[in-house]
Amino acid sequence: MGDPMRIRARVKGDVVEAHVLMPHPMETGFRHDDGGTLIEAHYITEIRIEAGGRPVMTARMGIGVSADPILTFRFRGAAKGDRIDVAWTDNRGDARTDSAIVG
Amino acid sequence: MCAWSAMHGEPIGPAGPVAPDRREWLQRSALIVAWLGAGLGVRDAHASRTLPFDATLLSDVLRAMGGRPTPTPSIELDLPDLSEDGVMVPVAVTSRVPGTEQITLLAEANPYPLVFQVDVAPGTEAYVSTRVKLARSCTVMAVVRADGRLYSTTRVANVTLGGCGG
Numbered sequence: 001m002g003d004p005m006r007i008r009a010r011v012k013g014d015v016v017e018a019h020v021l022m023p024h025p026m027e028t029g030f031r032h033d034d035g036g037t038l039i040e041a042h043y044i045t046e047i048r049i050e051a052g053g054r055p056v057m058t059a060r061m062g063i064g065v066s067a068d069p070i071l072t073f074r075f076r077g078a079a080k081g082d083r084i085d086v087a088w089t090d091n092r093g094d095a096r097t098d099s100a101i102v103g
Numbered sequence: 104m105c106a107w108s109a110m111h112g113e114p115i116g117p118a119g120p121v122a123p124d125r126r127e128w129l130q131r132s133a134l135i136v137a138w139l140g141a142g143l144g145v146r147d148a149h150a151s152r153t154l155p156f157d158a159t160l161l162s163d164v165l166r167a168m169g170g171r172p173t174p175t176p177s178i179e180l181d182l183p184d185l186s187e188d189g190v191m192v193p194v195a196v197t198s199r200v201p202g203t204e205q206i207t208l209l210a211e212a213n214p215y216p217l218v219f220q221v222d223v224a225p226g227t228e229a230y231v232s233t234r235v236k237l238a239r240s241c242t243v244m245a246v247v248r249a250d251g252r253l254y255s256t257t258r259v260a261n262v263t264l265g266g267c268g269g
Contacts, residue, residue, distance in 0.1 A: 063214075063236070064210060064213050066234040072231070073228070073232070075228065076226045
């Protein structure tokens with residue numbers, strides 16, 4: 001399930017600027033723990049973002065995105081009070097969806 | 104049509120006349136298989152779903168995306184000239200290419216050069232910002248897909264301490 005995301009979306013003129021932070025280890029599969037054992041790769045593979053039920057952005061990623069990925073993006077067609085939904089899936093099949101209200 | 108549907112599309116059974124209900128079933132399944140195959144074909148054309156996040160060469164990623172992009176000054180790729188630590192390098196891509204539908208980021212020296220790809224929905228600005236890992240100093244490339252064509256811009260990123268091993 002992972003920890004809750006932090007989503008902030010604010011109207012700026014006629015666009016909404018959104019910041020999303022997804023707590024996730026984004027393990028590369030190349031690192032070793034203190035005991036010298038290889039740490040298995042564990043990373044988000046896909047993020048889907050919708051606002052008011054309409055798709056805003058879909059992101060696909062590999063191990064090259066930093067731990068606790070952040071995404072900043074801007075979109076039109078949403079207003080104060082609309083809901084923004086962010087859903088991620090990782091390489092282990094784990095998934096999480098969180099929402100926020102555009103402010 | 105993929106191998107899977109071709110395999111399943113083959114009417115397998117004893118030679119000779121086929122019972123009517125069986126014939127109907129075969130026809131129906133052939134239709135379904137054709138439809139499935141067409142669906143897969145459309146998806147393949149998109150290329151995005153079959154992206155090689157495990158490709159080790161930047162050129163292989165570009166090939167999978169549909170070829171070599173045309174360099175353009177209409178893409179802005181913002182990242183620090185020098186990063187002390189490659190574990191968390193802020194990157195922002197802004198495209199002024201009309202009709203931008205997709206932004207992809209590649210880091211040449213990473214074990215897997217394909218870092219991320221975003222599909223930009225209509226109404227969404229052709230802009231994305233995040234933080235990435237850079238294994239060492241290398242060329243970073245932003246590729247934009249617009250009206251089915253690929254455009255790119257590159258920057259050299261200098262990294263003091265790599266961010267992929269550890």
